[in-house]
Amino acid sequence: MTADTMTSRLLSEYGRTYARQAGITLRDKPSPLYRLLVLTVLCSIRIGADTAVAAARELSRAGFRTPRAMAGSSWQARVDALGRANYVRYDESTATALGDGERLVLDRWGGDLRRLGDEADGDPDALRGLLREVPRIGPVGADIFCREVQAVWPWLRPYFDDRACRTAQELGLPHTPRGLGDLVPPEDHASLAAALVRVGLSKDAVRHLRAA
Structure with a gap:
């Protein structure tokens, strides 16, 4: 993928x-x-x-x-x-x-x-x-x-913490804030960060995404 x-x-x-x-x-x-x-x-x-x-x-x-x-x-x-x-x-x-x-x-x-x-x-x-x-x-x-x-303070973007970056690495994505920020428009940074955290909290989600 x-x-x-x-x-x-x-x-x-x-x-x-x-x-x-x-x-x-x-x-x-x-x-x-x-x-x-x-x-x-x-x-x-x-x-x-x-x-x-x-x-x-x-x-x-x-x-x-x-x-x-x-x-x-x-x-x-x-x-x-x-x-x-x-x-x-x-x-x-x-x-x-x-x-x-x-x-x-x-x-x-x-x-x-x-x-x-x-x-x-x-x-x-x-x-x-x-x-x-x-x-x-x-x-x-x-x-x-x-x-x-x-999402409303653009000066913070891209903000991806260690938890989000670890999940990104598991999924084979860039796993630095800058690398993840380059994947989506700035207005989607908060949504991508939330998605990575949600997936990281569910090993089933990680397996589901990696198996697809």
């Missing part, structure tokens, strides 16, 4: 970003960027991605779409929303982390994560460092946010 064919299959079969799955129409605006940050926090523990996405949807349905809305919510309301999504075992600690995180976003960036991007000043490493100041977000979470937000 050629690289072009493999890439097309990745995009068509696995290329839905996690933001899109969570119902977030990602734009360079405060609310969708904050909802992406919340999704990142939810994905940053050892829990299934589908459960984290369901929890992000539930928090959004509860109205917690901005840092101020999150600040106006009670800890119990956050716990209850997470529980409705079966985000169990971590619901109480995550409710606390979300409360601490919204205070950081409000105090440091005035509730507007575009200021986070401005503070990074075009440096992906600086952005990752700033993200790790958010409660619960570590190196993995910082990569999740960067992979997704490159």
Whole structure:
């Protein structure tokens, strides 16, 4: 299978970003960027991605779409929303982390994560460092946010982390960020990164693609 064919299959079969799955129409605006940050926090523990996405949807349905809305919510309301999504075992600690995180976003960036991007000043490493100041977000979470937000922050492209690059290597594709970025138009970088991560989380998917 050629690289072009493999890439097309990745995009068509696995290329839905996690933001899109969570119902977030990602734009360079405060609310969708904050909802992406919340999704990142939810994905940053050892829990299934589908459960984290369901929890992000539930928090959004509860109205917690901005840092101020999150600040106006009670800890119990956050716990209850997470529980409705079966985000169990971590619901109480995550409710606390979300409360601490919204205070950081409000105090440091005035509730507007575009200021986070401005503070990074075009440096992906600086952005990752700033993200790790958010409660619960570590190196993995910082990569999740960067992979997704490159859809609306072109200065981050191409952003393919180690996890995505390892999967690309398994599939016989170029396995550097620049090499992967050259496979698709810049506006598809986030989708390709998501596809590679999804495939990497499923050995059946790797076998399916390699056997075709």
